[in-house]
Amino acid sequence: MEAITSATPALAVLVSLVAAALILLTGRHPNLRESVSVGASLIKFAIVASMMPTVLAGTLIEFKVVDILPNLPIMFRVDAFGMVFGLTASFLWILTTLYSMGYMRSLEEHSQTRYYFCFAIALSSAMGIAFAANLVTLFIFYELLTVSTYPLVVHSETPEAMSAGRKYLLYLLTAGVFLLFSTIAVYFYTGTTDFAFGGILEGHDIPVNIIRLLFITFMIGCTKAAFMPLHSWLPTAMIAPTPVSALLHAVAVVKAGVFTAVRIILYIFGVNLMQETGLALAMAYFVSFTIITASIFALTQDNLKMRLAYSTVSQLSYIVLGVCMLTPAGIVGGMYHIVNHALMKITLFFCAGAIFVATGKKNISDMGGVGKFMPITMLAFFIASMGMIGIPPSIGFLSKWFISLGAMEAHQAFFAFVMVASGILNAAYFLPIVYTAFFNKPKEGEQFTEAPMIMVVPLLITALLTLTLGIAPQGVYTLLLHALQQVMP
Structure with a gap:
């Protein structure tokens, strides 16, 4: 070359x-x-x-x-x-x-x-x-x-x-x-x-x-x-x-x-x-264990940042799982998830920080009514959560789709099932956060506003990118295809 x-x-x-x-x-x-x-x-x-x-x-x-x-x-x-x-x-x-x-x-x-x-x-x-x-x-x-x-x-x-x-x-x-x-x-x-x-x-x-x-x-x-x-x-x-x-x-x-x-x-x-x-298949099973187990750990966390941390442990292994399929769709999906997870997860952490700055709250159980007072922040959190679950038109759907397709190309339907199961677990630990923020009542007399705009604007940008990059710029796909062509025999 x-x-x-x-x-x-x-x-x-x-x-x-x-x-x-x-x-x-x-x-x-x-x-x-x-x-x-x-x-x-x-x-x-x-x-x-x-x-x-x-x-x-x-x-x-x-x-x-x-x-x-x-x-x-x-x-x-x-x-x-x-x-x-x-x-x-x-x-x-x-x-x-x-x-x-x-x-x-x-x-x-x-x-x-x-x-x-x-x-x-x-x-x-x-x-x-x-x-x-x-x-x-x-x-x-x-x-x-x-x-x-x-x-x-x-x-x-x-x-x-x-x-x-x-x-x-x-x-x-x-x-x-x-x-x-x-x-x-x-x-x-x-x-x-x-x-x-x-x-x-x-x-x-x-x-x-x-x-x-x-x-x-x-x-x-x-x-x-x-x-x-x-x-x-x-x-x-x-x-x-x-x-x-x-x-x-x-x-x-x-x-x-x-x-x-x-x-x-x-x-x-x-x-x-x-x-x-046989290293690829062995590694695929190994990271599948991480994907499911870390998601279960996330379900048990009340501290918002800890829940997000265990989510990261799970989602990182998507990348390696896709690559270990050793198929075109799997490798593209794994590499693409490096970008996608970065945008979605940084949005979620930006939201967590904004909530802490505005309210001092760290635990999900204390976040009743946060969506009423911080609608922009919680809307961004909701968008990124949809991406993590893998709901279209988010970028999370695209990379998960490619990884699952890669599993089918490799005739390894079990790993496609792992992706589906992980998506269900993602919904189980993200949607209650959104529900608590928008539908639970705040404590009596509690009132606060959005965090400073210099914090809100970045989280809003990354949240919107989790949607717009669902139809990614041609350059992103071209890079991924170049990378695929370079590594496939």
């Missing part, structure tokens, strides 16, 4: 690192500090979007930073799949930054400079993961993402937050050890760690049991994807401010985990090897 050399992907990574330094320098001037953050988010998105025409034309964009060892560079490469993740993360950073300004100022949060600084580093890390050309580059930014988001998780500095932060580091840094081990093993057996469209392990004299063991260690390394039973760090991290929760669930951390898992499945192992070794 044709490739051109350009520093553009490196600039996409670098822009928020520069912004992070400027945020520290302007920390005593909140308006200037936040202007830097917003400006950097706009510049980053413009840089990422500028690469779109080249990638849509079927050309790769490459940039080598430095060679560590022979055939082992730190290098960026922009392909269709990386562009899907890069566009999603960079666009949502704009909205999350605006939302953060309203949230942090309304609650008069402390250490706001540290917050914006770490936020910028996290987004640079996400771009590095999206455009990594090999496992080594991905590993570096994957671990930087863990370290940069730790201060965000412990932001409140309460004993509970510090405990959640220790758990966060324990899980994710331990996972990093497994990812590093797996990367070294791949280099040992193949002499490279570069991502390849057909995978790089096939054709090497590697025993099947070693390949299966290597897949297990890789998936443990992808603990950011929150597969059960390696998921409990994620609900615990809900102690963080709501914009951080949105970052964890929609923009960076868990998306980086599931993006990495898909990269490994399709670009390290490849479709043929996943099929021949």
Whole structure:
């Protein structure tokens, strides 16, 4: 495949690192500090979007930073799949930054400079993961993402937050050890760690049991994807401010985990090897367990953010399930759900934060009558909930449809049933929230208004996109089709 050399992907990574330094320098001037953050988010998105025409034309964009060892560079490469993740993360950073300004100022949060600084580093890390050309580059930014988001998780500095932060580091840094081990093993057996469209392990004299063991260690390394039973760090991290929760669930951390898992499945192992070794089917059953079990856990949660957290654990596994079908519809559905889940889940967390800012309420049982006083917020919540359930014309319906169709293409009707069952469970834990907000009476004398407009506008934009992207721009479909053509044998 044709490739051109350009520093553009490196600039996409670098822009928020520069912004992070400027945020520290302007920390005593909140308006200037936040202007830097917003400006950097706009510049980053413009840089990422500028690469779109080249990638849509079927050309790769490459940039080598430095060679560590022979055939082992730190290098960026922009392909269709990386562009899907890069566009999603960079666009949502704009909205999350605006939302953060309203949230942090309304609650008069402390250490706001540290917050914006770490936020910028996290987004640079996400771009590095999206455009990594090999496992080594991905590993570096994957671990930087863990370290940069730790201060965000412990932001409140309460004993509970510090405990959640220790758990966060324990899980994710331990996972990093497994990812590093797996990367070294791949280099040992193949002499490279570069991502390849057909995978790089096939054709090497590697025993099947070693390949299966290597897949297990890789998936443990992808603990950011929150597969059960390696998921409990994620609900615990809900102690963080709501914009951080949105970052964890929609923009960076868990998306980086599931993006990495898909990269490994399709670009390290490849479709043929996943099929021949039975790893795809085994992984499909494994994530199906996560999909159903996490949904059941969500049903039991009264705290709104905790319910959303378990929903994320479930929905992330849709992505891997679709890809593990190894069929055109399944792979497209899985990749598409990276975008769709990001938009739907960030809307839900934006709504949760707006409710907290306006009312101080965290528990669903206390939200009677919220829809009466905050109709815009709760309408957005309802729209995103419909998407999570998979009701047309939402984007959630489209990705779930493709994944289910992929299961039928693979002659695996059981996984289509899993998708249907999950949709029913989604309805069971989302619709009561909407019912409580709109139809239960508020407490006597209780009255409040919408959160500040700088918070309401971003959640309204993402909510509307969950409907309009149900008829997605041609560019999104073209990217997905390019990615599919590149990985299918």
